[in-house]
Amino acid sequence: MDFRLTGDQRALKDGTRELLGRLWPAAALREAVNRDAADRDAADRDAVHRDAVDRAGLRELWRALGDAGFFALRVPEESGGLGLGTAEAALVFEEAGRALLPGPLVATHLAAGTVPGAASGERVVTRVDGGLVTWLDAADQVLGGAPAGAVALRSVDPLTPLHRVPDPPSGSSSGALAGSSIGSGPASGYHPVAALLTAAEQLGSAGRTTETAVRYAKEREQFGRPVGAFQAVKHLCAGMLVRTEIARSAVYAAAVTGDAAEIAGAKLLADDAAVRNARDCLQVHGGMGFTWEADVHLHLKRAWVRALMRPVAAEAEEIQAETLGTDASR
Structure with a gap:
């Protein structure tokens, strides 16, 4: 099986990076983060959640993404979509993660074939995932229905409002989505x-954090030399690259095979x-990395929140263990 990107896939990836560079440049990210911080100081928590979608400029951004086909990537052409596969969607979402694009991107993308207005970006959709709901008050629709008893949380990520919801009744499938091109979720429910x-x-x-760390290590000088010339910094950057490429291989392979166990493993490695890369990038930046002005902390905070999306590390490890046990018994 050939896992190398085709010319069309490379063009899609490059085009997505260019598009997001225009729709969500670093200046827009920083403006949204700083506006969020000001609003949190001036407003009560419920009000902050209620207008989160407007503060992040999500409506305008969502419509622009819809016009570009971001949410309709896997919708069949006869239904008005682009008719691409899961592998292509993974490439596009990789670029979204690189740009720290805000909002319930995954849920809206998955709803594009079934929820009117989702594919065009006219409707923002979120979903319950492991007891956590992102952008609950900002969404036009919650898959599975609005959860009862949801409690607003103070999210560590300034651009990801969070609610915690009670666990569903035993045997409930409210967290599942219909229309998966890969198939239904495994027993863990993700x-x-x-x-x-x-x-x-x-x-x-x-x-992105690997690139940022390497660039800073070349530019920042200490004792008359770039900090990247010091062995300790070289080791940090090399470790970041290794982790990134291992995760890339796992994610790309899982996108092609569609195997649920391989997807769980890819999620574990990518988390x-x-x-860890965001933490190491922060270390390469030294004291500057801890400041609000640096964007390093935004990647770390978003990574923490995504790691809470199912399957979390313990679930992914259990799935891998069960798969290895099954293979060994054959």
Whole structure:
């Protein structure tokens, strides 16, 4: 099986990066984050959640993404979509993670074939995932119905409002989504495509922090030499690259095979790469990395939140263990 990207896939990836560079440049990200911080100081928490969609400029951004076909990537051409596959969607979501694009991207993308207005970006859709709901008050529709007893949380990520909902009754499938091109979720209840695309976002973030760390290590001088010339910094950057490429191989392979166990493994590796790379990037930046002005902390906070999306590390490890046990018994 050939896992190398085709010319069309490389063009899609490059085009997506260019598009997001125009729709969501670094200046727009920083403006949204700073506006969020000001609003949190001036407003009560419920009010902050209610107008989250407007503060992040999500409506305008969502419509622009809809016009570009972002949400309709896997919708059949006869239904007005682009008719691409899960592998292509993973490439696009990798770029979204790299740019720290806000909002319930995965849920709206998965709803594009069934929820009117989702494919065009006219409707923002979210879903219950492991007891957590992102952008609940900002969404036009919650898959499975609005959860009862949802409690607003103070999210560590300034651009990802969170609610916690009570666990569904035993045997409930409210967290599942219909229409998966890969199939239904495994016994753990997570949705394979959602997990794969979340892993792709984590991969994009891991790649971005690696690039950021290497660039800073070349520019920042200490004792008359770039800090990248010191062995300790070289080791940090090399470790970041290794984690990124291992996660990339796992995510790309899982996107092609569609195997639920491989997707769980890809999510595990991508979560680890995103979180640890952001931490190492912060270390390469030294004291500057801890400041609000640096964007490093935004990647770390978003990676923490995505790691809470199912399957979480413990679930992914159990799935891998069960798969290895089954294979060994054959």
